[in-house]
Amino acid sequence: MRLTRTPALAALTCPAPRDDGLAIVYFDASLLVANKPAGLLSVPGRGEEKQDCLARRVQAAYPEALIVHRLDMATSGLLVLARGKTMQRRLSTQFANRQVDKRYVAVVRGLPALASGEIDLPLAADWPNRPRQKVDPLAGKPSRTRYQVLSHDPVANTTRLALWPDTGRTHQLRVHLLAIGHPIVGDGLYAQAGGVACGAGQRLLLHAESLAFAHPETVRPMAFSCPPPF
Secondary structure: OOOOOOOOOOEOOOOOOOOOOOOOEEEEOOOOOOOOOOEEEEOOOOHHOOEEEEEHHHHHHHEEEEEOOOOOOOOEEEEEEEEOOHHHHHHHHHOOOOEEEEEEEEEEEEOOOOOOOEEEEOEEEOOOHOEEEEEOOOOOOOOEEEEEEEEEEOOEEEEEEEEEEEOOOOOHHHHHHHOOOOOOOHHHOOOHHHHOOOEOEEEEEEEEEEEEEOOOOOOEEEEEEOOOOO
């Protein structure tokens, strides 16, 4: 069931991340919404060099903050954290039940044949090449992404897309767009995959632009917007 967005409790345009990578877009007694910069992990990784992350930076100011969902390190944009385990459980349930509306913006190579469409391809881990994922018709999990063309740059041969992931697989947007021949610009992880240049060498042009969900305490609709920095 899709969330009814009106009347929304909050519809905010977010600030750019601060120098320390911590930009709190919204907070109350139940949750926080942050604008994660590209290049920062959502949660700690393995090894001392991967302990710096958005979750820990937020917890330095709000010790009770707990992660609800994640963005790839290379992806920027809106990320929700719960204040306490009860709120984390309620928000996580919304994500698991696909009751959260998520919209991303990406710049991809080439011009898609259709102005809008749906990519329905099963995805699985590419074990010999972890952390990469791949389309796998036999072992892959069902994965679906909707897209719409926003604009086209004929000089650069790139297209700006709005993306709605109906499922939340690892690297879903990146692999789906690569699979249809339109890799996201700056995707170094999938550069040259399938013989298609991704424009490695710059940041990944993928941004979590908007989120809409029910407040975990009041159940009132909330909506947040954060324009891409590219």
